[in-house]
Amino acid sequence: MAKINQQYRKTIEQIRLDSEDYADEQMQGIYQDQNDKLDEVHAMIGLIYIKYAVDGLLNLSGKQKTNILNDVQVKLTKISKDLGNAEVDKVTSILGDTYKTTYYKNAFVFDKLGINSNFNILKKQFIDQAINRVYKEETFSDRIWNNKASMVDRLYNLIKDASTGGTTIDQIGKQIKDAFGVQAYQSRRLVRTEVARNAVSSQEQIGKDAGCEQVQWSSVLDNRTAEYDASLDGQVWGINDDHPYPVENTHPNCRCILLNISYKGWTPDKRMDNETHQLIDYTDYATWAKNKGINDNTPD
Structure with a gap:
């Protein structure tokens, strides 16, 4: 066999590591968007406290509380929608690139080993099927939207609790930051997990195509x-x-x-x-x- 046989395991492992590095690089814009949205929520809360705080705590009438919480719900829903759409689009692109790159890099390695160089050209329909495969009754996009919905619920409840007058602006600011931190962690874990699952699927397919x-x-x-x-x-x-x-x-x-x-x-x-x-x-x-x-x- 060719010399690359001694490096085969290392080479295949490196293909997997390269896909993770690529995903991390491509997601930087998404993570920056999340930071920007955090600043947006902090600014919204700051304005509420400037207008309605007494001695550092919110002091709202029933009508004021209802109006503010309705406005907060609308703004949080928009933030969630913006983040979710951007993340679904980006992860879709990453997974498609990962599947194709993993397949063709493995094909190159097999070619160097002298194993079946007549591999299939991947069709978009086949790639899309791999990307959107259901796992535990959810696609990756389902999980993204569920994460965003959980974030909105948590943020809304934090702000609702603060509206009763028992939370300082420093406290709510930290709580909101923590909620965004959980959401950012979920995004990172999701993309790495989906990239890994996608790479495994692609490697299995190239193995079958190679016989x-x-x-x-x-x-x-x-x-x-x-x-x-x-x-x-x-x-x-x-x-x-x-x-x-x-x-x-x-x-x-x-x-x-x-x-x-x-x-x-x-x-x-x-x-x-x-x-x-x-x-x-x-x-x-x-x-x-x-x-x-x-x-x-x-x-x-």
């Missing part, structure tokens, strides 16, 4: 790998068999991959030690962890 009959679980060799993920390291299944999948059968932010096995009996001879960032002779996670003195870990 591979088996896949091997590959866990990252570092102290952040979860116990269950590590326990699967090195296991082999038929590519069409019922077997675990990274993310779907593990956890969000799972960094494991499924290696397509180019021919029966093939085993990798090198892999990356993510602690030292050096290529080492192949060993499974359990042996590696024992030699490193690493105990069981929990998921990210």
Whole structure:
């Protein structure tokens, strides 16, 4: 086989890491939009306190409270809609690019190995189907909109509580910032999870198109790998068999991959030690962890 065979595992793992880096880079505009919307909500609250606060606390009549909360609901709904539309559009683009890039990069690796260079040209319909696949009764866009709805509910309830006169502007300002922080975390976790799921799906498809009959679980060799993920390291299944999948059968932010096995009996001879960032002779996670003195870990 070609020289790249010694680097096969590292190369496939790097394709996965590149997709995560690409997603993080592409999402920066979304994260900035979220910060801008946070400033917008802070400004809205500031104006309410300037107009209606007495001794640092809101002092509202029943009618004033009703009018303010109605206005707040309208503004929060618009903010949620703006953020949701932008995030759905961006994540859709990221997932489409990730699926295509992962597929064609894997095809290039197989070509270097001399394995079936006559791969399919991906059709938009096929890519869209992969992107919008239902997982636990939701598409990725469903999860984005659910996250935004939860944020609106939390923000509204915080402001509603403040309207009763028991919350200072500093307190409500921090609470609003925390609510946006939760929403930002959800956005980051969602895109990384969806990119990982998308990459796994693309790698499986290129494996099938290349005529591979088996896949091997590959866990990252570092102290952040979860116990269950590590326990699967090195296991082999038929590519069409019922077997675990990274993310779907593990956890969000799972960094494991499924290696397509180019021919029966093939085993990798090198892999990356993510602690030292050096290529080492192949060993499974359990042996590696024992030699490193690493105990069981929990998921990210």
